[in-house]
Every structure is written in structure tokens, then in C-alpha cells.
Amino acid sequence: MNIIAFIFGSVFGFSLIWVPIVHAFIVLLFGIHLVSVRRPVGVAFAWFLIVILVPILGIALYVLIGERPVGRKLTRKIVRMNREYEKITETMRQQFAADRQKLPVEGRALSLLAESKNGSPVVAGNKIELHTNSLKILQNFIDEINNAKKSLHLEFYIWALGGDADRVCEALIAASQRGVACRVLLDSLGSKDWFKSSWPARFRKAGIEVTEALPIQIGRFQFRRADLRLHRKIFVIDGAVVWTGSMNLVDPRTFKQDSGVGEWVDAMVRIEGPVASQFELTFAFDWSVDNPNITNFKDREPPASPHEGAALAQEFSSGPVYRDDILYQVLLSAIMDAREELTITTPYFGPDDGLIQALMAAAARGVKVTLIVPKLNDSTLVAWSSKSFYEDLMNSGVIIAEFHGGLLHTKSLLIDKRIAIFGSVNFDQRSLRLNFEISLIVYNVDFCAKLEKLIESYLAQADYVDPKAWAKRPTWRRYLENAAHLTSPLL
Template sequence: MQFDLLHVGTLVALAHILGVVAACHAILNTRTSQGAIAWAVSLVAMPYLTLVPYLFLGRSKFAGYADARRVENELLRAHAHPPEWDRLASSAELPAHALGGRLVHSLTRLGGMPFLPGNSVRTLVNGTATFEAIFEAIENARHYVIVQFFIVRDDALGEMFKDALIARARQGVRVYFLYDSIGSFDLPHRYVAALRAGGVDMHPFATHRLFVNRLQLNFRNHRKIVSVDGERAFVGGHNVGVEYLGGKPPLSPWRDTHIEVRGPAVASIQFVFTEDWYWATQQLPHLDLPPMPPPDPASGRGMHCLVVPSGPADKQETCSLFFVEAINAARERVWITTPYLVPDEAVFSALRLAALRGVDVRILIPSRRDHVVVFEASKLYAYDSLRAGIRIFRYQPGFLHQKVVLIDSIAAAVGSANLDNRSFRLNFEIMVMTVDHGFAKEVEAMLLADFAQSREIDRNEYRQASALRRVLMHVARLFSPIL
């Protein structure tokens, strides 16, 4: 018995020593003070529970990674950007609406991409509409198809997607396929091998080019991009899997949104893919952009669009600042839909201040959970938001995964970024902002339909929750900087 106790005591002491060492590492390397505190406290107090997660989630700073990625991006944007950028960006006028002009001016400098006229954008609500449009575009591809997803499943939808790409590749269409190595960790080798054998140029996106580090869950590529022949592109929240078609109870029906973009902004979306492709392969994809006609409002392609890519190698915290600037610019309303409500202090402060100055601030979140800790933390942020006058709605029919921002009656953004720290600082994301009254009206109608199927929450829910439930929410929020 004494021998066993001695061994147990030694293991406990060793765990605490390793916890202190890991806490020191977290303090030195975590990007934010809140994240450093969260890791340090948990590693010192509960090393038996947090040491292993820290190996996967906490080592967010790889030596030289951010610098190397940043240098590559800067070189590409200086020397390999689409030529249309120079002509169209210089001729693009800022929106007459004061909000649009201020917002565009700051976000073009933040994201490093131009504000381009002459586009058309349409919403694709839910998976059926999204993949019908994507499959139709792929089927009619003449020159090339680019594909990028965070999650690719080897299921019924994945098989259809694979067959569609192979069919075009066999017809001489160039197909470039980039998938995240961790988001698609369970994608079998035979799936990738079949695509490569069929002529598809397919690669994983990994933090290191030479190997996939299964212990590194940060710096993931969360973008979802499909583009065909430089003529149209698809961006949004859907990945490739039957759950995105509503085939995964109890989360079904799945509520998500994609957009289809036509016009000069397609070149910006493709260039985001080019940066990721070059990082993964050290080669530039051969993408011929079609000549762009002058903007003609009568053709329905008079929308102004701005592509805002973000990632952990940015000089600024682009994603967080995107939300802060959009919220601060609002004078009438800010409507946001997000599956995860775990904002950082800057975004949370911007939301509260907007509500306090009389802006209609609404946030739509799920009523069903796919991640327990994130869901519990989101609940507490939701209840705290109510005190500042922010209205929180829970979508009832199924799981809500869409990422949409509507600002006043002029600007709307759709893309891949969630309202959480992983999107703000740890993942590569893309948002497409359209400054156009007509498109804002279309997004407004879509969100009003979602609000009609949602339930508005109030403070009574928190007051009536059990003591244990409230403790769980507060404990979960302690981990919000690293969720």
C-alpha cells in the first residue's frame, strides 16, 4: 500500500511540475493575455485535466510560422495579384452612404484587398440550394475548378462531389482541391487517392508543409471556397458532408448560408485560395481570369464587394477588428448569426456600446449544441448581453451554423468566420462584404424568416437555471479565450 501511495504521490507531483512548466510556456507564447491567464490557471490548478489538451490546443506559436506565411502573402500580393485589381480598384467609388464609405475605407486597409464594383451576389440558403448550384457550376466548367473546404467527408455527398470533380478532370478541366488536414482528419486515404488518380490536384493544408502534425489543432484553414473558370465563386459556411444537407440527427435540419459571387470579386476570392495553395504546395495554380466588362448596373452586376481574408499570420487581428469596425459603423441595426457566441472583449464591448447608443443589435444562435463547452460558454455570454439591451434569439428547427452580418440597410457580409476566439486569432477565414441596398434587403428577408423560427431569450432563463448549471456556464466561460 505504501509503495502504491508513493507512486501515486510521485505522479501527482510530476503532473503539477509539468503543469507549472506548461503554464510558463503558455504565458510566454499565448497571443492574448486572457488566453495566457486561462491556460496558466488551468494548468497549475488542474494539470491532470489540461496538460493533454494543451498539447493539442495551446501550442499556438510555431517558430517562424507566422513570419514565413506573412512574407509569402506580402510577396504574392505585391507581384502576383490579379491585374484587374489595379484598374477596377482605382476606378471604384466609395458608397455615397456615409456608413458604407467609412466601413469600406477601413476594411480595405485592414484586409489588404480592393473594393470592387460590377458584381452580382445571391444567397444560397441551406445545403440543397448550395450544392445544387456548386454541382451545376462544376458540371459546366470549361477550364478549371478550385475547391477548398475545412471538412470533407467520405459519405454520400462526398462521393457525389468526388465523382463530379473526377468527371471534369477527365474532360481536361484543371481541378485544384485543398482540404484542411485536421478538419478532415478522418478522410480515408482511398478517397484522396481516387481523386488524384482521376486527375485532381489534391493537397492537405497543414501548419508545416513537410508533415501533418496531429498535435497541432491551431492555425486551421476554416475557409470554404469553390470557384469555376474565374466567372463565379461560392463562399459560406457549408462543408462537404451529409450533415450539411440535414442528414445528421439530432442536429438536423442544418441551417447554413452560402453566397454565389459573379464579377471582379471572384478574382479576390481566388487569390485567397492562391495564397493558401502556394503555402501548401509552393506552386501557383494556373488560373486564367476572363476579361471583365465595364460595370453595367442594368445587367444586375452593379454591386460593390470587398473580400476580407483573415488568419493568424496577419499583422493585425483582422477577423476581430472586422467585427469591431462593422459593429461600430452601425447606426440603425446590427444583426449577426453565429453558431458560437464566445466573443473577445473588444467585440463584446462593441456590441454592448452599439446597443447602448440605440442600435438594434440582434444575435441569432443555435438552440442545439454540437460542442458542450462552447455551448455553455455561449449561454453565459448570451445572458450577459441582455443586460446591455442586446436581443438574443435561439434558432429552433435545427442546428444553426450560418455566419452572416447585416449592418443597417446598406452592408451585409457572409463567410466562414464565427464569433469566437478561434476565428478571431487561430483560424484562416474569409468574409465577403457586399455594400448594396438590394442585397442588404435580400439578407434582411432571409434573417427575418430565421427570427420568425426562433425564440427570444430573457434573463429569467438564467435566474431559473439550477446552481449546478450556472456553475458549469461560468466554468466554461473561463476557457473562452482558448475555445
């Protein structure tokens, strides 16, 4: 309190006798605000404690990252465009209503939940290929660009500089120059180095449209939360072929080599078939929302994509403005529906108590629950926080494996070897609450078998955490893990 009194007295120049009164008044008003917005209990108490200890800094941080607004102007735009988007998705749900009957019984409830709140329906007739070599994936991107006939739409969180990521840039410029319509949508923060480079100017000169998503604007923090991010990975070729998954447009040989965790290990899927049009529609909506020159959602209907295979699948998008909390509900439902096996791969593990309890309950009722995370992580705070969950999970029977072949960046859930959720979603509260994410839900045993084989290759390069040895770790580690866990609602 002496420190607080000194700050108040020095900054505002009034008698120190008023400091406790002002401090109490600030805390009271902040408490009333927290009650009015009905935040999760853990998040509310974390912020309340911060404001009690450091009121000025706490209030400032809360304004920056405490709420989830994208700004009044952008919110109005999203609401307006969502009306047109809703008409398209409703038509889509009616068109493919019969495909839900082709689902196995265990997948129907999950599919219906995923399409709720104006989501995409499950569709049959898709060909889905799993790709796991990042350099080959980049070369595949280049080949797709070179063979494109009409359009190329790219939406990524990060486009990094250097290596084969630059070759993708060159291929895109060449495609635009031969008449292919090219659009690039990148997150402002994730791709900040790219936006500062010469590539944006070169793209625009070649006729490529470039849009910066969720730009960080000094002076607008009071209207827009600074750390809401476009975390999706979508690459659409001619409206008929889609790539999605965990990989950003980065060359793993050059990306974050100073982080000390090795190369990023990713996986992507290539999709042909009707579900491709759902990803194209999501890109079109995101492009319209983030492009300041567009005032209305102009796409009347998604392009037709012929049947190419036998897989049942649906696109699953989520975000903090529209379809709020649907991602949490889908993940929770998937865990609760598991009957035999549940395997999760994620680079960042920081769920809330509800998801932790669901994982523990699944293991306790006999489900083989396996969690695979990186042994080394580029986020030290997240790494320590995630370890605070280990003991409770392992005591319930959850198997934890730490991958040591690099930074495992693949994000997937495999449920009973029959259903897979695969895409950009980390198993943490940032993906659940703050990011705009994209996933593919696949109801196909052949694809699940390929994903299972990939998971087995990860386990072959992983160390299983021994519950007995873990219980004997030094006391100071427990304190550090638990201290980091206190920040998890704010990460």
C-alpha cells in the same frame, strides 16, 4: 499538492522534498514565458491556472494548443510567397481605387480597414445571388462543374462522405476526364474521413490535384499548433464565378445525424464580377502555401472578371499568420459603426470581453441588436459557455433568439440594412484567433434586403429568450455556464 508530489516522485524518482521546488520553478518559468509573449489577459490567466494545478499536463496542452504557430518551415514559406502576393494586391488596390468613392459614407471606413494589411479592395460591378437550400446548392455545384470550360478550384474545411456530396465527387471526376483542370484543397482535420476514403486515389487517378491543408503530424506538435484550421469555403469556376458562405461540402441529410441537433442550416452566395478574381487569388495563395511541391507563388496577377452587376463588394480573408487580428478589428468596427440595427447569426457564440462590451454599448445607445444562435448545438461546452453571456447582453437591451429548425450554421452580420458581412466566420475566439477564414463584405441594399428576408425566416423558427424567465433559471445552471465560460479563451 500531495497528488502532484506523488506523480513527480513516481515518474522522476527523486525525493518528495524537491517536488514543491520543482513545481514552483516550472510555474515561474511558464509565467515568464507568458509575460514574454504578451497573451490576452484572460487567456494568460487561464493557462497559468492550469499549469499551477496540473503542471505536466498543463505544459503538454500548452505545447499542443497554447500558441499560434504553423511551424517555422511553413511560416518562412508564407512570408516568402506573401512578397509576391503583396505586389498583386497593391496593383489591385490601385486599379480599383476609384470604386471606393462609390461607397456610401458609412461604408468607406470599414472598407479601408478591411483592405489594410495587404487585403483586397472594394470593387464595383458584381452580381451576387443568395442561396439558402443546401440540396439545391449541391445540385448547383454539380451543374457548375458540368458546365465548366477551363478550371475548377475547391477549398473547403469539410468534404463529408455520403449523399449528394458524393455526386459532386463524381461530377468533378467527369470534368477532369474531359480536360477541365481541377484542384481540391481540404483541411486535414475537417476532412479526415474523406482523406481516409477511396476518393483521393480516384481523384488523382482522374487527374485531379488534391492537397491536404495543415496536416496533423505526430512528432511535430512542438513546432506547429495542432488545432489551427483552414476553415474557408471557396468554389471558383473558370476564374470568373465564385461560391462562398457557411456551407461545407456535405449533404445535410447524412451529415452528423447522430449529434441530435437536426440538419445543418446553411447559406451561400454565388458571385459574378470583379470580386471573383479576389477569391481566385486567395485560393491560389492557399494552394501554393499548402502544396509541398510548390516553392514560389506563381500567379502573376488575378484573372480579369467583367462587370456583371451593380453591387459593391470586397473579399475579406484572415488568418493567424498573415493579416493577424484584422478580423477582430473589422468586427469591432462594424459593431461600433452600427446606428440603427445590427443582426448577427452564428452557430458558435464565444466572443471576448471587448466584443461583448461593444454589443452592449450598441444596444445601450439605441441600436436594435439581435443575436440568433441555435437552440441545440453540437458543441456542448460552447453552448454552455455562450449562455453565460445572455444575462449581461439582455440587461443591455440585446435581443437573443434561439433557432429550433436545426443547427443554424449561417454566419452573417447585417449592419443598418446597408452592409453585410457574410462567410465562414463564427462569432467566437477560434475564428478570431486560430482559423483561416473567408468572408464577403457587401455594400448593397438589394443584397442586404435578401439577407434580411432570410434572417426573418430564421426568426420565424426561433424562440426569443425572455430576460425575466432567464434571470430565474436554477442556480446550478449559472454555475455550469460560468464554469464553461472559464474555458472560453481556450476553445
